[in-house]
Amino acid sequence: MTNPHRSLGHIRLTSHSGGVDAPPIRWGAGTAAERGPVIGTTATRAHRNVIGTHSGSYSVYRAVAVAAGALSREHRADLTDTSPTDAIGPYPQWGDPSAIVSLDPWGASVAESFPTEIAAGVDIRPTIAVTKAHVILPEVTEAIASGRLVPDGSVLLPSGAALVTKAAVEPVWHLPGVAARFGCSEAQLRRVLFEETGGMYPELVTRADLEVFLPPIGGQTVYIFGDPRDLADPTVELTARVHDECNGSDVFGSDICTCRPYLTHAIEECIRGTQRGGVGLVAYSRKEGRALGEVTKFLVYNARKRQTGGDTADQYFARTECVAGVQDMRFQELMPDVLHWLGITRIHRLVSMSNMKYDAITGSGIEVGERVNIPEELIPADARVEIDAKMAAGYFAPGPVPDADELRKAKGRGLNG
Numbered sequence: 001m002t003n004p005h006r007s008l009g010h011i012r013l014t015s016h017s018g019g020v021d022a023p024p025i026r027w028g029a030g031t032a033a034e035r036g037p038v039i040g041t042t043a044t045r046a047h048r049n050v051i052g053t054h055s056g057s058y059s060v061y062r063a064v065a066v067a068a069g070a071l072s073r074e075h076r077a078d079l080t081d082t083s084p085t086d087a088i089g090p091y092p093q094w095g096d097p098s099a100i101v102s103l104d105p106w107g108a109s110v111a112e113s114f115p116t117e118i119a120a121g122v123d124i125r126p127t128i129a130v131t132k133a134h135v136i137l138p139e140v141t142e143a144i145a146s147g148r149l150v151p152d153g154s155v156l157l158p159s160g161a162a163l164v165t166k167a168a169v170e171p172v173w174h175l176p177g178v179a180a181r182f183g184c185s186e187a188q189l190r191r192v193l194f195e196e197t198g199g200m201y202p203e204l205v206t207r208a209d210l211e212v213f214l215p216p217i218g219g220q221t222v223y224i225f226g227d228p229r230d231l232a233d234p235t236v237e238l239t240a241r242v243h244d245e246c247n248g249s250d251v252f253g254s255d256i257c258t259c260r261p262y263l264t265h266a267i268e269e270c271i272r273g274t275q276r277g278g279v280g281l282v283a284y285s286r287k288e289g290r291a292l293g294e295v296t297k298f299l300v301y302n303a304r305k306r307q308t309g310g311d312t313a314d315q316y317f318a319r320t321e322c323v324a325g326v327q328d329m330r331f332q333e334l335m336p337d338v339l340h341w342l343g344i345t346r347i348h349r350l351v352s353m354s355n356m357k358y359d360a361i362t363g364s365g366i367e368v369g370e371r372v373n374i375p376e377e378l379i380p381a382d383a384r385v386e387i388d389a390k391m392a393a394g395y396f397a398p399g400p401v402p403d404a405d406e407l408r409k410a411k412g413r414g415l416n417g
């Protein structure tokens with residue numbers, strides 16, 4: 001292994017001028033060529049036209065791989081045979097600079113859009129990848145066994161596998177547009193991003209000419225049931241859920257919240273809707289624990305279960321705010337971008353009770369028909385605290401909303417129960 005410190009040479013401060021050879025980014029332009037490529041390479045500094053680098057939070061692992069001598073910083077991705085399995089768009093929303101501000105709508109097709117630049121040695125990487133897959137869940141197998149789902153050989157196989165097109169999307173932020181979504185100035189957003197990351201990206205405050213930031217955060221994955229082109233057709237019934245990551249429930253199974261049961265219910269609804277001639281969508285965002293992270297989440301669990309009077313719905317949000325300082329950091333303001341990327345103008349059945357998600361989606365100009373709640377029988381006993389608190393706080397509820405007396409009752413189990 002070579003000594004990486006010796007080969008890296010002196011440090012090049014990112015705040016130095018540079019990028020004179022970099023092509024401009026015209027956010028919201030109508031074609032990929034007019035918009036220009038997003039170039040976050042660290043190999044040739046002069047080509048860079050963004051702040052930050054690719055792969056979201058994984059950019060840190062890439063740096064470690066270079067430091068450990070396992071990866072050459074000159075490595076270029078060989079994009080042979082990596083192109084999308086399904087063409088997504090382009091849609092009119094792609095040409096509206098305010099409709100999409102947190103992802104690159106042209107991010108899946110860089111190899112086709114910029115072959116000359118790539119052939120000339122410019123390191124242009126996809127920020128979106130589209131593939132086909134099977135989704136295999138025990139809940140779907142159980143739905144088949146109980147007769148709620150019937151395999152048809154195309155949407156749902158007899159084995160229990162559901163056929164999907166899925167897309168992974170990395171964050172690409174147009175800072176003027178992100179600032180506008182949050183009602184702050186771009187200068188204020190840049191300064192706070194710089195300060196609150198411990199000064200990680202000096203260009204945020206020194207390079208006002210660079211308007212695009214590749215933030216070191218998790219991205220999202222969309223799962224599409226049926227033909228992806230139908231998502232943009234408002235006459236085709238669309239069943240959709242926008243889901244925020246909850247590792248403890250989604251992957252490991254937990255009784256303290258409704259995340260996995262609601263997610264698997266949405267997948268069941270998507271399969272049924274697609275079998276009716278519609279199309280289904282689950283958009284999954286890496287925003288663990290209301291984007292507060294699992295450490296905060298587990299601290300809150302303890303505080304809820306140890307407080308005087310036990311785990312009650314009326315203290316549910318207060319306990320989070322005590323630990324985190326806020327009730328929620330998910331900021332659904334950016335969430336509809338992925339729906340606009342898919343060309344969606346109408347969601348016929350939104351599988352969510354969240355008023356924040358509903359308001360963000362409808363506020364961005366997408367119509368929502370019916371809202372589909374989680375069936376009562378899918379709510380774990382210990383999760384009654386969460387669902388009651390959310391309904392009382394404004395979540396969509398098809399039945400009666402719990403009153404103050406109801407919210408004061410301890411419904412969560414103890415820590416050792």
Ligand SMILES: [Zn+2]
Nearest residue numbers: 246249257259
């Ligand atoms: Zn959860």
